[in-house]
Amino acid sequence: MTEADPSQTVTEVKRHLDGREERFETELVYRARGALVVLYRMPDSPWGPVDSYGCYWADRTYVCYHMVRPDTALDVGREIVTRFDVARDIEITDGEVRFRDLLLDLVVEGGVPRWEDEDEVTEAVESGLLTSADAAYVVRSRRTLEQGHGRIVRDIRWLLTRLGRLPA
Numbered sequence: 001m002t003e004a005d006p007s008q009t010v011t012e013v014k015r016h017l018d019g020r021e022e023r024f025e026t027e028l029v030y031r032a033r034g035a036l037v038v039l040y041r042m043p044d045s046p047w048g049p050v051d052s053y054g055c056y057w058a059d060r061t062y063v064c065y066h067m068v069r070p071d072t073a074l075d076v077g078r079e080i081v082t083r084f085d086v087a088r089d090i091e092i093t094d095g096e097v098r099f100r101d102l103l104l105d106l107v108v109e110g111g112v113p114r115w116e117d118e119d120e121v122t123e124a125v126e127s128g129l130l131t132s133a134d135a136a137y138v139v140r141s142r143r144t145l146e147q148g149h150g151r152i153v154r155d156i157r158w159l160l161t162r163l164g165r166l167p168a
Helices: 118-126 130-162
Strands: 007-013 020-031 035-045 048-057 062-068 079-092 096-109 112-116
Touching: 007 062, 020 118, 035 062, 035 079, 035 130, 048 079, 048 096, 048 130, 062 130, 079 130, 096 118, 096 130, 118 130
Parallel strands: 007 096
Antiparallel strands: 007 020, 020 035, 035 048, 048 062, 062 079, 079 096, 096 112
C-alpha cells in the first residue's frame, strides 16, 4: 500500500438533482481499483480547521467525508464528524470523481448517528425529482449505512493510519 503523490489533484464533481454541479479541487491521497481517497482542507469550518478525507467507491451507494483535526492541531487526527452522502453513478477517473447526490445524509458526531435532509427526500419523491428507482436506492443505502457506518469509519481510519495520515 502506497500513498499517492500529494501534488496530484482530483476534482470532485457533485451533481445535484436539479442539474447543478459543484466542483472541489482536492489532493489525491490514495487510489485503488474502484476506490479513491482525497483530502480537502477546510481552514474555516464550523469546528475550526479540519482535514476532510473524501472516500469514494465505484460499487457503493454512498460517499463519505471523514473530518479530523489537521496535523497542525494538538489533537491531530481526532475525529470531528463523519458524513455519508447517499449517492449513485459514482465514477472515478484519473483526474475526477463524479457522483449524483440523492439528498439523504448520515452524520455521525461523537459516535451518535443522525439523518439529515429526510424532508428533502420526501419532497423530491413527491415532486418526481427522485424516481421510484432512486427512492428505492435511497432506502437500500440507508439500511446499509444504519447497519455498517461504524465498520466503514473504522476501515477508513485504519487505511489513513497505514498511509501515515493519522497517528497510530
